[in-house]
Amino acid sequence: MRMRRPRALQLATLVDAPPEGPEWVHEQKFDGYRILAEVEGGRARLLSRRFKDWTAEFPTIAEALASLSVTSAMLDGEVAVLLPDGRTSFQGLQNSFGKRDPNLVYFVFDLLAENGDNLTGLPLEQRKARLEQLVKRAKSRTIHYSDHIVGRGHKFFALACKTGLEGIISKRRDKPYQPGRGATWQKTKCVQRQEFVIGGFTDPEGSRTGIGALLVGTYDKQRLTYAGKVGTGFSHALLGELREMFDPIERQAAPFDPVPARAWTGPNRHWVEPRLVCEVKFGEWTDDGRLRHPSFQGLRLDKSPSEVVRERAKS
Numbered sequence: 001m002r003m004r005r006p007r008a009l010q011l012a013t014l015v016d017a018p019p020e021g022p023e024w025v026h027e028q029k030f031d032g033y034r035i036l037a038e039v040e041g042g043r044a045r046l047l048s049r050r051f052k053d054w055t056a057e058f059p060t061i062a063e064a065l066a067s068l069s070v071t072s073a074m075l076d077g078e079v080a081v082l083l084p085d086g087r088t089s090f091q092g093l094q095n096s097f098g099k100r101d102p103n104l105v106y107f108v109f110d111l112l113a114e115n116g117d118n119l120t121g122l123p124l125e126q127r128k129a130r131l132e133q134l135v136k137r138a139k140s141r142t143i144h145y146s147d148h149i150v151g152r153g154h155k156f157f158a159l160a161c162k163t164g165l166e167g168i169i170s171k172r173r174d175k176p177y178q179p180g181r182g183a184t185w186q187k188t189k190c191v192q193r194q195e196f197v198i199g200g201f202t203d204p205e206g207s208r209t210g211i212g213a214l215l216v217g218t219y220d221k222q223r224l225t226y227a228g229k230v231g232t233g234f235s236h237a238l239l240g241e242l243r244e245m246f247d248p249i250e251r252q253a254a255p256f257d258p259v260p261a262r263a264w265t266g267p268n269r270h271w272v273e274p275r276l277v278c279e280v281k282f283g284e285w286t287d288d289g290r291l292r293h294p295s296f297q298g299l300r301l302d303k304s305p306s307e308v309v310r311e312r313a314k315s
Contacts (some may be wrong), residue, residue, distance in 0.1 A: 018153030032080030210239030
């Protein structure tokens with residue numbers, strides 16, 4: 001019988017500060033791609049958060065999962081490039097698609113099914129206990145168990161920020177797996193960072209080639225609202241690759257509503273169909289909804305433009 005996957009992956013809600021209390025466990029927030037893994041009959045299939053097949057993008061991960069000593073299993077985790085200091089690199093991940101990168105790892109933090117048993121109704125700590133044993137038996141350098149601490153959320157968050165991590169994920173240890181975004185999983189970020197929809201670009205100036213800057217935004221219901229210009233964080237090669245992606249989807253009308261004032265009427269500005277999503281790190285939001293000191297981190301091929309909204313932390 002084929003394993004029954006959840007209708008959606010469980011997602012964390014952004015908060016200002018991590019929750020306290022012994023009912024919470026806290027994990028490192030990884031800088032990669034969320035992947036659901038289905039293992040059955042000695043074969044593994046990797047699925048994005050929207051359940052698209054990404055097995056071919058991460059062949060070493062699929063091979064490691066296929067060798068697990070289990071008849072069938074469904075694991076939830078994040079594929080990332082592991083740096084020597086223990087941090088993960090989203091930019092490094094961009095260069096690993098379809099390659100046999102030895103630094104590519106699968107951090108697993110949940111077990112939804114094992115050997116025909118549906119585990120989603122069990123408390124998180126019981127699911128993780130079974131997951132830890134499964135990973136220990138594998139003794140794999142590619143599959144990493146995402147460990148946690150109980151309580152002490154503020155101290156763990158302070159340590160994560162001090163060591164240069166992106167943030168932490170806090171989860172109720174006594175709750176079942178609950179598809180969608182809710183309050184039993186929460187994320188606290190050390191740096192401002194999120195996804196944006198690309199709605200246009202400017203021509204390069206001086207010795208620069210490809211593009212000058214990206215024009216990005218987020219959705220507010222059905223409207224794509226402008227968030228600013230992103231002009232740093234690109235390699236020379238990427239500038240040319242992005243221009244090749246944009247040329248076939250260029251359009252005459254602005255996809256933003258309202259159309260950004262001031263700037264974008266000159267011949268060096270181009271609009272594109274809002275089909276591509278990128279990740280951007282930035283200092284803060286200005287009062288008029290613009291990004292301050294934004295830096296491009298990479299494309300998000302696993303995200304749909306329609307789901308990109310401005311993230312607002314809940315107190």
